[in-house]
Amino acid sequence: xxxxxxLGSHVSVSExxxxxxxxxxxxxxxxxxxxxxxxxxxGLQLLLKYTSxxxxxxxxxGFEAEFKKSETSFHLxxxxxxxxxxxxxxxxxxxxxxxxxxxxxGTRLSVIA
Amino acid sequence: xxxxxxxxxHKVTETGTPVTLRCHQTENHRYMxxxxxxxxxxxxxxxxxxxxxxxxKGEVSDxxxxxxxxxxxxxxxxxxxxxxxxxxxxCAIRPGTSGGGTxxxxxxxxTRLTVL
Numbered sequence: 001x002x003x004x005x006x007l008g009s010h011v012s013v014s015e016x017x018x019x020x021x022x023x024x025x026x027x028x029x030x031x032x033x034x035x036x037x038x039x040x041x042x043g044l045q046l047l048l049k050y051t052s053x054x055x056x057x058x059x060x061x062g063f064e065a066e067f068k069k070s071e072t073s074f075h076l077x078x079x080x081x082x083x084x085x086x087x088x089x090x091x092x093x094x095x096x097x098x099x100x101x102x103x104x105x106g107t108r109l110s111v112i113a
Numbered sequence: 114x115x116x117x118x119x120x121x122x123h124k125v126t127e128t129g130t131p132v133t134l135r136c137h138q139t140e141n142h143r144y145m146x147x148x149x150x151x152x153x154x155x156x157x158x159x160x161x162x163x164x165x166x167x168x169x170k171g172e173v174s175d176x177x178x179x180x181x182x183x184x185x186x187x188x189x190x191x192x193x194x195x196x197x198x199x200x201x202x203x204c205a206i207r208p209g210t211s212g213g214g215t216x217x218x219x220x221x222x223x224t225r226l227t228v229l
Contacts, residue, residue, distance in 0.1 A: 009153070034217065043203060043220040044156075090155060098163060100146070100171060101218055105155040 002027045002093040006104035014112050019063075019078040021107050023091030026072065033074045034092040034101070035065055044090065050074060061085070086111045116140045117221035119204050125227045132191040134224050136204030138184075144207035145187040146218065147171075147179065149200040156203065162187055194228045201225050 007022040025031055032051050036044040048059025055067045061084075065076045074091060091104040116139035126132050136145060144163055148156040148171075158171030160179040168179050176198060180188045191198055204221040 036220075043222045044205075046217055046219070049217055098144075100158050100161060103155040103157075105153060 002031060002095055002099070002102045004091050004093050004102055004104035006089075006091050006107050008107055009105065010108045010110065012110040012112060013081045015083055016080050019076070019081045019085065019109065021076040021089050021091075021109065023065075023074045023076065023104060024072055025074060025091070025093045027093055027095060029095050032094045032096075033065075033067060034094070035059065035063070035074075035076050036090045036092065037061075038088045038090065038106075040087070047076070047089070081109075081111045083111050083113065085109060117204060117206055117219065119202075119221040119224050121224060122222065123225045125229065126194055127229050128195055129193050132194050132226065132228075134189045134202055134204075134226070136187045136189070136221060138187075138206050140206070140208075141184050142206040142208050143184075145181065146205040146207070147177075147187065147189045148203045148205065149173065149198075150203060150223075151200050159189065159202075194226075196228050199226060199228045 003026045005024045013019055034049045035047040037047050038044050047063050048057045050057050050067045058064045063078045065074050067074050088106045088108045090106045092101045094101045118137045120135045146161040147159040150156050157173045159173055159177050160171055162168045162181045178190045202224045205218040207218045
């Protein structure tokens with residue numbers, strides 16, 4: 001069975017500062033990992049996904065994530081935060097076949113001017 | 114845009130009444146999902162479908178039923194709504210063939226349901 005832990009339900013950064021959102025996963029099989037973003041009153045939008053092709057994955061809006069098997073982590077980073085990055089971010093894991101996507105509880109990112 | 118619409122977008126109802134939420138897709142994808150989103154819980158899977166009349170339960174299926182009589186529509190029914198079912202409900206689709214493990218899920222805009 002797969003599971004996801006997102007460390008920190010709320011992260012606050014200054015505009016221009018590094019964004020680091022943490023995600024650790026548990027999976028008995030090689031996982032597929034995803035980061036989604038949700039802006040207020042909207043649905044979830046895919047930021048990036050890891051599917052074993054490369055450990056460093058680049059996504060939209062300048063975000064990237066690195067898959068570290070030894071640490072069972074898939075942390076999301078962005079070098080310089082922008083006000084428009086304020087949103088809720090969800091990490092998710094999926095096994096092979098028709099296994100469902102399992103979400104973390106989310107991290108709300110606030111960006112301070 | 115993955116061509117997913119949900120209706121209604123907002124609904125207020127009373128405890129004990131039946132409620133049906135509709136998810137409609139325009140691209141004939143095989144896999145469809147219903148989630149609920151609650152503060153502090155993230156998204157939790159209610160039911161999913163892997164084809165017409167083929168459905169299965171998710172993590173939080175109690176009190177919910179689903180039907181899929183056409184590829185494009187996936188209905189979620191609360192037979193007798195309770196206040197604990199107040200939530201935001203999201204539908205998702207997953208492109209891909211059978212067993213496509215890498216395919217991404219794409220989400221609809223959500224339905225905000227309030228049960229008084």
